[in-house]
Amino acid sequence: MTHSLHREGPLDLLDKEYVLFVYPARGFNYDGSGPKVRRLGEMLFHQGPANLLVTTLRRNMYSAISQEEILNSIKDGAKIFCVLEDREKFKDTMAKIKEMDEGISIVISGVIDRVREVSAELGLNPHTINLSLGIHGRTDRLPPADIRQFTTMCGHGMVSPRLIRDVIRRVKTGKLNLWEASLILTAPCSCGIFNPCRSAEMLKDLVPLYTVNRL
């Protein structure tokens, strides 16, 4: 599952975004991982994530569900997927995770240079890296890059290019604001790693560039 690896978008926005995974290893530290993952989940909620989901519930934090319900769903083997919005929040979160020392794998999807800086500042020694080598084959069939910067936030491809154009039309005609539009785009991603904050910023830039037919 490499659904966070190929996120596209302007570097200045990617630079501020850190997807964080709490990942117990099947057969190695699943047993007894529930309470550890819950403690990490409580801390992550406290940090104010842009999005968060626990795999045992599969409902993101915007789906009319309380933090308690999300945390109570955690059992052994549960994973947490979450998005943090800026470098300082990421650094503070990693410092807390290091201090908690729960022994559960933590994976960050983000700009390599920023993760390297923060790791050096906190004395962390990252173990393994997964590098994206790009899209191959009939790339002429892909939606344009301005649409892909949204669709690739859900690596499973659940956010439809047509839905993005639809919310652009609705924002442009005053039926939705940027945040409401972004929450509509966040809903189909059932891994909780679609970033509605980045989406709202990108929509703000994109909406003026599209024309709509009011009829």
Added chain:
Amino acid sequence: MLIRKDLCVGCGRCQPYCPVGAIQFEELKSVVDQEVCYECGTCLRSEICPVEAIEESPYVYEYPRALRKFFSDPNATHALTGIAGRGTEESKSNDVINRVVPGEVGVAIEFGRPTLGMDLTNIQKVTRAMAKAGITEIEPDNPFNDMIQNHDTGDLKPELMGEKVLSAIMEFKVKRDQLGHVLRTIKQAAKEVDGVFVVDVYTRLEPGLTVPKEVIETIEAEGYTRRPNAKINMGLGRANKRKDS
């Protein structure tokens, strides 16, 4: 997926939700084109239908159609193989599992990503090319394995040829000195496929979040471009017991 004609009021709200545009108007009602539909379930999960006319097809779990569901719906547990999801933990728990050790490189070919999906006839073009290049040992815990009829030839099961998936991941590992050969083969195979896939490699890091020079040089020598963002295992996990094996 299906939309019940007797209930559909033709509002069209569900149509933008389909990632592959399978829902269209037909005589003022929304209809799912069964050939185009990947059974990902996004339309149903969106809960956008005001009259609850969207349903799972009764035959969605019938083999081989079930393949669409298991490799397109992230919420589906893979009943064909008993493995959830469409990949393994790959780099995510490598600090605990040591799936890839220094001197090795993990490679993943993610068929159909981003967005477009891919039919198995085109996936087979790549699996055959990889088998011909000597890549016959696919990650055993990956449900992709269940599609393969013959690992030595890269042939997929013939009954699956009419099917397609939103994403399936061919995952394997090689020695670092084989990476160039593998990347060259993938690049050649990409010319033959009518669809898209993404390629990624994962490797152990050297101190200071340094990617081994040999890996970088090979990637660049084969004409690949790395994205500035990556997925990084922070090295904070540990096993609380040894795996039985």
